[in-house]
Amino acid sequence: MSKRFKETIAVITGSGSGIGEATTQQLAREGARVILVGRTLSKLERVAASINEPLDEPVATCFTADVTKEADVSELGAFIEETYGDVHVLINNAGASGQASLLDMEVSEWDRVQDTNLKSVFLVSKVIGKLIIAGREQESEAAQNRAIVNVASLSGHKAGAQIPHYSSSKAAVINLTKSLALEFAQHNIRVNSVSPGFAETPLTEAGLKNKRFEEAIQRHTALNRVGQPSEVADVISFAASQEASYMTGSDLLVDGGWMIT
Ligand code: NAI
DSSP, X not given: OOOTTTTOEEEEETTTSHHHHHHHHHHHHTTOEEEEEESOHHHHHHHHHHHHTTOSSOOEEEEEOOXXXXXXXXXXXHHHHHHTSOOOEEEEOOOOOOOOOGGGOOHHHHHHXXXXXXXXXXXXXXXXXXXXXXXXXXXXXGGXXXXXXXXOOGGGTSOOTTOHHHHHHHHHHHHHHHXXXXXXXXXXXXXXXXXXXXXXXXXXXXHHHXXXXXXXXXXXXXXXXXXXXXXXXXXXXXXXXXXXXXXXXXXXXXXXXXXXX
């Protein structure tokens, strides 16, 4: 395995499960020091332990934060500045979904999903973006590849019934990615989004337990199957790597061909 992320310091939100966990594992395997961010320490510690246990020197560190809370995100920034000094890669992956029609939806449910999926990208990109720009060792190899990857969704491209809060938040993430890419280009920081289709994670677990739902998803997917978190993590890692050095403001669909059916 090539070490594309040698000496890179990477922050991954929502890294205690699913796509965030797979991405964290992948970046660490490829040489990055990884900072796992989420609300539940035990979930983060499980992932960090699986990364650190085989190694002589640990590369995974956990930080508990609710990424919808400005104070938590500020503390995360202070922790990274104090502990690492530098940071090169940010993966805004934390997300939440839910199902309700717009007419039945409580305002609190709208806010929960919008804040988790969209406001968090604003808050974390602002704090960690400043640290990436300020980087202490501008000449280092890792500093030559600085990138942010936002995890959006197929639903950000295509409306889905019963998820108006989710679809609209992810469409906004795709657009916010482009605004960030424009703003950060002058600092040579690339910003892209990755839009998964259906991947088998805790987020989709309940739905996929329903055989009819799973079959409907397979029918709508050209590759005729649900994706695995590692298949999304591979594309996130690509977007975060030097291999994508001329790509910014783009959205990469990883949907098994849902959009072409
Ligand atoms: P997941 O539920 O395993 O991962 C989401 C993670 O975000 C969880 O670990 C959760 O604890 C964390 N999180 C939620 N709210 C948070 C908060 N306020 N502060 C800190 N952490 C928080 O689900 P999955 O599928 O791995 O989701 C990862 C991303 O992929 C999400 O942004 C999701 O919207 C997106 N996605 C997933 C798809 C799928 O089929 N699994 C499809 C399209 C997009």
